[in-house]
Amino acid sequence: MPAGIVIRLRELHKAYDTREILRGINLHIEAGEFVFLTGPSGAGKSTFLRLLYAAERPTSGEVWIGGRRVDTMTRKDLPELRRQMGIIFQDFKLLRRKTVLENITFVLRFHGLSSREAQRRAYLSLKRMGLQHRQSALPDALSGGEKQRTAIARALAYQPRVILADEPTGNLDAELAAELMSLLCDINYQGATVLVATHDHSLLESIPARTLVLHRGAIQYDGSWPP
């Protein structure tokens, strides 16, 4: 694999029983690229991302991240892979028993940070998302937008080299959505590879970036937006 390629997919197929979700996807994403993945609901965007962070295994084909083959990776090696990624989940995936701050420090501790350093970084990340005043709240007490921002703060807190975001602005108002995109652009500018799955066309128009259009399980378009 060439040195600059961070994500490479080869003949990627994913099917649930007889229903084919992804059909023979070939793709590579260079280090430092900002890429949108779009398509109608049910096009397979979320499945595409889940295959990248190995929450699912492909039916056939290969998934390579940072030079390592993911689809054949053992469970033991998965934590290390996932710690290299910042994943922003569509359903937030916050730990309900932990406060907003703890949700972030919890992840930072897996990166080997001391408790104090993890708390400092978590606070800074929350501050960047304008959530420092909610640091002691439990996720159930947060609004949809606040949960979304907490999930984003968690994903960005440890400055990952690859960011995968699944509908990151789905619960945010236009102003916060623009702020988030600006933040992702900053992080991308610093060298991180960003892949954002969205069905929001206004988001695609906000940033000139490579756009992949997924339709019926295949990449229908790969280029700048609008086509």
Place this chain on the structure above:
Amino acid sequence: MIRHSISEATGLLRQRALIGLALAAALAVPIALGGLTLFLGSWLRPYVGHGQPTVIVEVLLRPELDPGERSAWIHDVAEHHPDWKLREVPPQDLAARLSRWFPYLQGLMQNGNEELLPPLVEVRAPEPDQVTLLARDPKVLAVGPTTSLRRAVERAGRRIAAGLLGLTVVLLLASLLLAAVWTHLEIYRHADEITIQRLVGATEAAVRGPFLAVICVMGAVAGLLAAGGTLLMVHEVQDMARTLGLPQPRLAPWIPVLQIMLAVLLPLGSAWIALARHSELNLD
């Protein structure tokens, strides 16, 4: 990682303190019974014959048999029962042996009348009941003694030890199953959290640690309860032995230590297997 496990385990314990305590008590019962079995086993060993695989039965022969006939009889019986060891009790020991049969005639027998005493043959046999069949032999006056306190203790000891051992094994298996089921239920109760932890890069050790720490705490509590329960039961047995005039039994110090170790290690092993099996499931 250890600090993380302890902190998470504290949260789990706070949430499920009562159930945890009930589980510890359920685990303590078989381990306490196991401790009692070991204690009774070590106390009753001389009686139940674990140390000596054979039991001594005495056979009283007819007094009219001369030494030649007695030797021939002993030879004949030994030939038919190769696993028995027969020995004629020497005349100087006869009075002491027979005084067990006829305690009220002890004075008469020890008063220089040894030549009048009937011959006695000592039989060491693994199955004393087989020896009692010799009573049908016309050369035999009686076989025994068969109803001593020692025999009663021997039989009771065997039954109690076997019963307790069986009960302990069944209860222990039930408790281990309980620990495994509890771990499974807790894992499924926290399935979402575990999934999230894995998705954000938590290692298996970080995911399993809190559950194992909780099991360790519950096992330690169960071990202490079991050791305490065994001490109480030992105290009762000691009282009973004192009343019956039997040798005073003592609890070996390694028994409570073993109980605490088992109470921690057995459910830990059970939980380890449950967690390992769970990690094979694709919850992501």
